[in-house]
Amino acid sequence: MELVWQTRSAGETEDFGRLLGNLLAPGDVLCLYGDLGAGKTTLARGIARGLGVGGPVTSPTFNLIHEYDGRLPFYHMDVYRLSGTEDMFDLGYEEYFYGRGVTLVEWAERASEVLPGERLDIYLEAYSGEPDWREIRLFSRGKRYEELVKELDALVRTGH
Ligand code: ADP
Ligand code: MG
Numbered sequence: 001m002e003l004v005w006q007t008r009s010a011g012e013t014e015d016f017g018r019l020l021g022n023l024l025a026p027g028d029v030l031c032l033y034g035d036l037g038a039g040k041t042t043l044a045r046g047i048a049r050g051l052g053v054g055g056p057v058t059s060p061t062f063n064l065i066h067e068y069d070g071r072l073p074f075y076h077m078d079v080y081r082l083s084g085t086e087d088m089f090d091l092g093y094e095e096y097f098y099g100r101g102v103t104l105v106e107w108a109e110r111a112s113e114v115l116p117g118e119r120l121d122i123y124l125e126a127y128s129g130e131p132d133w134r135e136i137r138l139f140s141r142g143k144r145y146e147e148l149v150k151e152l153d154a155l156v157r158t159g160h
Helices: 010-023 040-050 085-091 093-097 108-114 143-157
Strands: 002-007 029-033 065-069 073-078 102-106 119-126 134-141
Touching (some): 002 010, 002 143, 010 143, 029 040, 040 102, 040 119, 093 108
Parallel strands (some): 029 102
16 A cells, blocks of 8 residues: 655644554654655654654664554664664664664665564655655555555545
């Protein structure tokens, strides 16, 4: 299942993330793809809000991971600086991907070898040449994520 959503401001991207975050369950894994400035961290912030995380949500570029306590644990990774799959082992990625929290990975293509087969893939892209417009494309990989995208689709189509 695929869902395509367009936003015209950072706030709209965050709102969309919040809706998605509301629907997340223990063990969910979200993989984000897109260029620098595409809006991955902005979307992650919205998702964190939907998980009940208050306070600042900033890019974990230098730390690789930030952990938050919302209604579920939220693990926010940015693996841009990853130099190889070995770094993912050092990070202890299995504890996150196969644990009871929600894991979100920015620059997921850099960790492709260790991503779980079942996950939600999210692509962000600027479009139309308008500086604040973004297209967000969601692809479900596996049954759990089919359901999730279906639920989100119903929500956004009815204007929440
Ligand atoms: P990334 O994590 O992909 O590098 P960020 O979320 O850190 O991207 O940065 C995106 C930048 O683009 C922010 O400065 C944000 O305010 C801006 N922006 C403008 N329009 C949008 C939009 N529609 N969605 C998300 N971010 C947007
Ligand atoms: Mg980022």
